[in-house]
Amino acid sequence: MRVLFVTKILNMTEAADQTCNDGINGSITTFHLFPGSVLALVRSRIASGVQIAGLLWVLSAIGICVADDSLRQGEYLLHLGGCIGCHTTDRMLAGGRPIESPFGTFYSPNITSDPEYGIGAWSDEEFVGALREGTSPAGRHYFPAFPYTTYTRMTRNDMLALKAYIMSLPPSTRQNSPHDIPWYVTPDWMMAYWKWRNFKPGAYIGSPAESPEWNRGAYLANALGHCGECHTPRNLFGATRRELHLAGSRWGVTMGERKNIVPNITPDPDTGIGSWERSDVIRLLMTGQRPDGAYTSGRMIEFLGAGFLHMTEPDRNALVTYLLTLPPIYHDVEFYNQPFSDPGYHE
Ligand code: HEC
Ligand code: HEC
Numbered sequence: 001m002r003v004l005f006v007t008k009i010l011n012m013t014e015a016a017d018q019t020c021n022d023g024i025n026g027s028i029t030t031f032h033l034f035p036g037s038v039l040a041l042v043r044s045r046i047a048s049g050v051q052i053a054g055l056l057w058v059l060s061a062i063g064i065c066v067a068d069d070s071l072r073q074g075e076y077l078l079h080l081g082g083c084i085g086c087h088t089t090d091r092m093l094a095g096g097r098p099i100e101s102p103f104g105t106f107y108s109p110n111i112t113s114d115p116e117y118g119i120g121a122w123s124d125e126e127f128v129g130a131l132r133e134g135t136s137p138a139g140r141h142y143f144p145a146f147p148y149t150t151y152t153r154m155t156r157n158d159m160l161a162l163k164a165y166i167m168s169l170p171p172s173t174r175q176n177s178p179h180d181i182p183w184y185v186t187p188d189w190m191m192a193y194w195k196w197r198n199f200k201p202g203a204y205i206g207s208p209a210e211s212p213e214w215n216r217g218a219y220l221a222n223a224l225g226h227c228g229e230c231h232t233p234r235n236l237f238g239a240t241r242r243e244l245h246l247a248g249s250r251w252g253v254t255m256g257e258r259k260n261i262v263p264n265i266t267p268d269p270d271t272g273i274g275s276w277e278r279s280d281v282i283r284l285l286m287t288g289q290r291p292d293g294a295y296t297s298g299r300m301i302e303f304l305g306a307g308f309l310h311m312t313e314p315d316r317n318a319l320v321t322y323l324l325t326l327p328p329i330y331h332d333v334e335f336y337n338q339p340f341s342d343p344g345y346h347e
Helices: 014-021 027-044 049-062 069-080 083-087 124-133 156-168 188-198 212-224 227-231 278-287 298-306 313-324
Strands: 098-101 104-107
Touching: 069 083, 069 156, 069 212, 083 298, 124 156, 212 227, 212 313, 227 298, 278 313
Parallel strands: none
Antiparallel strands: 098 104
């Protein structure tokens, strides 16, 4: 029997409360600044591990604090979902950020509360339809550059908490930029076909054989954190390959030191993180530091800075429990000069 896993109301960490009590308020302006500053640092390529460590420390010290408790869940989800990073260039959630993909460059839209330029006039159903079905209020099929393929697994409650929080933020009248994509990707029926082949909408269905902690971890990884959007390789049509779930990709789009390599994060001892201790994974998620002392870079540092550094402790433990019990997959994405017949290379 399959049961629906319902997430608990999220509690913020003591650390975040501490920060609020210390009087660092106005998280909106701080969040407004940080995706840009992370990007600037990463892009400038002068960022040494030490600078990044310092930056991450500052970001985590900022913490999450909003005046109204009822909006906290929405703010937390907005960070874990990575919405801010993708939808922000200089004004919070006002869009315009280019998202490169093998199918062209997409520009994120304005999702602020502005009724004309943003999504301020959307009903709850329209918002849920965008995240659950990948369909716009006018019935257009979104491109999966917007990872609704992940967000479809969110609970309705979480989606509505997100919407309530977005609506509480200031509007922006930034106009959307058109995507820069080739003609053959443009027609709506192409996306309808793609979705029909590659997309199964629906909230996360928990695994009753596993603990609530494991299920929470799976939800964080697969409904909110979209780990698989980067760490799972894709087929020719840009759909993630389920049999290689989180086994890494050579063709990821990253700004990291290792070019396009997105590592295998299944617990395979040779090609994944199977040789890492539990505490190593926790350290990476809290500071960005890998067991060899180097700092993770590129899209991962941005991803952590935009949200996952702020995970509550129970959530972090749940995510790590889930990751370390995944089936180990031998998939070597590090070999650049190996022949394609290498058994570890399946892409
Ligand atoms: C990887 C980048 C990325 C992330 C992360 C992301 N989005 Fe988006 N989002 C996009 C892009 C690109 C589009 C435009 C898709 C299209 O035009 O087909 C979009 C479209 C949308 C739309 C539709 C807006 C409109 O005007 O039709 C909504 C709503 C939205 N995103 C909300 C969110 C929320 C909420 C989150 C976090 C839970 C999020 N997005 C995370 C890239 C992203
Ligand atoms: C936006 C893309 C992106 C997303 C989303 C993402 N990652 Fe990563 N991740 C990367 C990249 C790129 C690297 C490698 C960075 C480097 O080479 O320094 C990485 C590195 C890692 C590493 C270090 C592995 C190693 O061998 O160095 C771990 C662990 C990890 N990610 C876990 C996760 C988890 C768990 C999630 C989801 C909660 C996640 N990542 C989401 C892109 C992403």
